[in-house]
Amino acid sequence: MTDETAPTTAAAEPPTPRGEQTRQHILDTAMRLFRERGYAQTTMRAIAKEAGVAVGNAYYYFGSKEHLIQRFYVDSQAEHRAGAAALLARERDFATRLRGVLHAGIDVLTPSHEFAATFFKTAAEPTSPLSPFSAASSEPREAAIALFRDVLEGSTAKVDEELRPELPELLWLAYMGVVLYWVHDRSPGQAKTRQLIDGAVPLIDRAVGLSRLRVLRPITREVLHLIRTIRH
């Protein structure tokens, strides 16, 4: 897997601790400015100035504002995995694992809720490289799908054999649905998103279990066929 956010001039060299520190400082400053002023209104020049580094230095670490967001995605994804690790090591029940991973994802996103509401219009634009479905977002997307593969493979769930290889991506899509709801959630502390997770997990768990029933197999096939057809 290539690290798209690494500066091309130094891609082969491991970052020095000092370099890593500067990179993190620029990223933190950028995210703060995006929150305070809005993504579109914040220039690389302003980020460099606020971070106290030369503009050229900022560009050395991040080729563009988009690279900053992509790094934010990658970091959030790593944090999500770390937040779910203990649960995934301990639990074997599919519904418990799924519920834990969904809550862990929202835990990581929670400090960014205000930012997400304003940033959403940029990420949701169909042609944006910052869309979670874009080619540029493939690294954090694949990592996220792999996390849902762990949810499934480490569980005792019995799943229809045709559904099994597709299920991790479907679970990730469901998670994207939860995030879409969370962005719009104006209940205090986004409590309704938590209720959505708690209510949806038993239904998903039941649907996954039912997929193996012989009488329902034609429906499973039909759903899978539809998903393959409409995949972009």
Added chain:
Amino acid sequence: MTDETAPTTAAAEPPTPRGEQTRQHILDTAMRLFRERGYAQTTMRAIAKEAGVAVGNAYYYFGSKEHLIQRFYVDSQAEHRAGAAALLARERDFATRLRGVLHAGIDVLTPSHEFAATFFKTAAEPTSPLSPFSAASSEPREAAIALFRDVLEGSTAKVDEELRPELPELLWLAYMGVVLYWVHDRSPGQAKTRQLIDGAVPLIDRAVGLSRLRVLRPITREVLHLIRTIRH
């Protein structure tokens, strides 16, 4: 039902044919400029100039750019209903009616596909009055839900009695999902959206039919309970 887009100074007077013509001309000009230059980049002043009317005259008909879009929503909704009318008068089968209404909706939207991709970021912003879920959009939203109520009530479908009153809004939500997919659909002529409709309708039809089965009733209840809980 009040007409929010009517100028407040003349709300009680019916529009003259001449006035209606001017209003339509301003709306058509605005939609063309939104397509060509983008929504955010187009001012009321530019719209008035391009339409060949005084700025004050443009404001007489439309209090703001948002009012122009709200009028576009209302008109599109009326066109949607008109496009589906013949089918709804003729067919009694639930799946046929639903399929026809979903396709009719996309028919109406198709000429605006390019505009929709750029406009989406404005309408999708959680706090925007132009969101289909906003208070300001309640008129076209209620009209759209009423159309799906017709789909159901004019059909021979047998539906669980607890599900029946909620189903029109759920069908409208499914339609919003189709529109979300359509906005992102880059297949030629948005052919994949048509496949999504054709593939999803039999599944929805089957789910509605199954809702009456005694063994599945607890699941129906659970789904309805979840939806009521998470409704904003």
